[in-house]
Amino acid sequence: MKHLIDITHLTKAQIEHLIQTALNFKKNNLANFHSDVLQGQVVAKLFFEPSTRTRNSFEIAAYRLGAFVISPDMKESALVKGETFLDTIKTLEAMGVHACVIRHAEDGVIQKLAENTQKMAIINAGDGSNQHPTQALIDLMTIYEHQQNWQHLIVSIIGDVKYSRVARSLIQALTIMGVKHIRVIAPQELLPRELADNVQVFNNLNSGLVDADVVVCLRLQKERMTSSAKLNVDAFSEKFCLTEKKLALAKKSALVLHPGPMNRDIEIASNIADGPQSAILKQVENGIAIRMSVLQWCLI
Ligand code: CP
Numbered sequence: 575m576k577h578l579i580d581i582t583h584l585t586k587a588q589i590e591h592l593i594q595t596a597l598n599f600k601k602n603n604l605a606n607f608h609s610d611v612l613q614g615q616v617v618a619k620l621f622f623e624p625s626t627r628t629r630n631s632f633e634i635a636a637y638r639l640g641a642f643v644i645s646p647d648m649k650e651s652a653l654v655k656g657e658t659f660l661d662t663i664k665t666l667e668a669m670g671v672h673a674c675v676i677r678h679a680e681d682g683v684i685q686k687l688a689e690n691t692q693k694m695a696i697i698n699a700g701d702g703s704n705q706h707p708t709q710a711l712i713d714l715m716t717i718y719e720h721q722q723n724w725q726h727l728i729v730s731i732i733g734d735v736k737y738s739r740v741a742r743s744l745i746q747a748l749t750i751m752g753v754k755h756i757r758v759i760a761p762q763e764l765l766p767r768e769l770a771d772n773v774q775v776f777n778n779l780n781s782g783l784v785d786a787d788v789v790v791c792l793r794l795q796k797e798r799m800t801s802s803a804k805l806n807v808d809a810f811s812e813k814f815c816l817t818e819k820k821l822a823l824a825k826k827s828a829l830v831l832h833p834g835p836m837n838r839d840i841e842i843a844s845n846i847a848d849g850p851q852s853a854i855l856k857q858v859e860n861g862i863a864i865r866m867s868v869l870q871w872c873l874i
Contacts, residue, residue, distance in 0.1 A: 596863035635865035737795035
């Protein structure tokens with residue numbers, strides 16, 4: 575049994591293994607795939623924040639591997655009667671649940687739960703602005719399908735880097751894989767206080783996009799912005815929305831990613847999101863294969 579809490583807990587070899595397993599799953603027709611490898615295992619999904627991709631792809635991934643999935647309604651759980659979250663987790667563990675997939679608004683809470691379980695795997699499906707390790711694996715897999723040479727890649731990440739667990743996890747994941755050119759492009763108010771030394775910062779979209787191989791647009795995390803730090807969305811969009819004209823500055827073959835959900839025509843122009851360079855729906859498809867790979871890795 576293993577946990578997946580933070581992308582930095584994985585080595586390059588473990589990430590390569592998880593991606594390769596996902597690619598092998600994908601070689602089968604995933605829409606009809608079924609295996610009994612996790613038969614008899616129970617996976618609980620506990621989501622305290624909204625989700626379409628992560629919540630449903632974990633459920634489909636578990637189903638494809640033969641696991642039984644429960645999705646307790648947290649608003650109807652004993653939490654509302656004052657039970658602590660850790661007691662809820664220990665209760666599920668005592669019932670024989672083998673893995674808990676958790677999304678929570680509070681940074682670091684999922685790590686604390688993992689430190690207090692002995693028999694049940696804990697999988698982080700996104701905590702606050704901190705980590706989204708399976709999204710980072712999806713993004714790496716999608717990039718790898720496009721280009722295998724990590725060292726020579728130029729990856730430009732645009733927008734709300736400050737509040738984005740996706741950006742944080744992806745920057746760390748790219749660093750583990752040996753990517754030398756990681757750029758973030760954002761207005762000052764959407765830059766985190768600290769960024770690793772290997773990350774180049776641009777406040778101007780044009781210069782940050784030149785020759786990029788991969789362009790990652792991020793959702794504006796309005797729900798995490800304090801009222802005093804509310805952004806002028808029109809001004810942001812005017813300067814940082816990825817349009818056809820801006821994308822032309824990147825390499826002709828550049829891949830466009832967005833973890834979703836998108837704010838169309840705010841972070842990314844609709845014609846780019848639906849255009850030939852977009853791999854956004856491929857990221858969604860790869861989400862099933864990566865989550866199958868992660869469930870198998872944690873539980874076998
Ligand atoms: N990318 C992502 O985590 O999407 P959801 O919020 O829909 O799960």
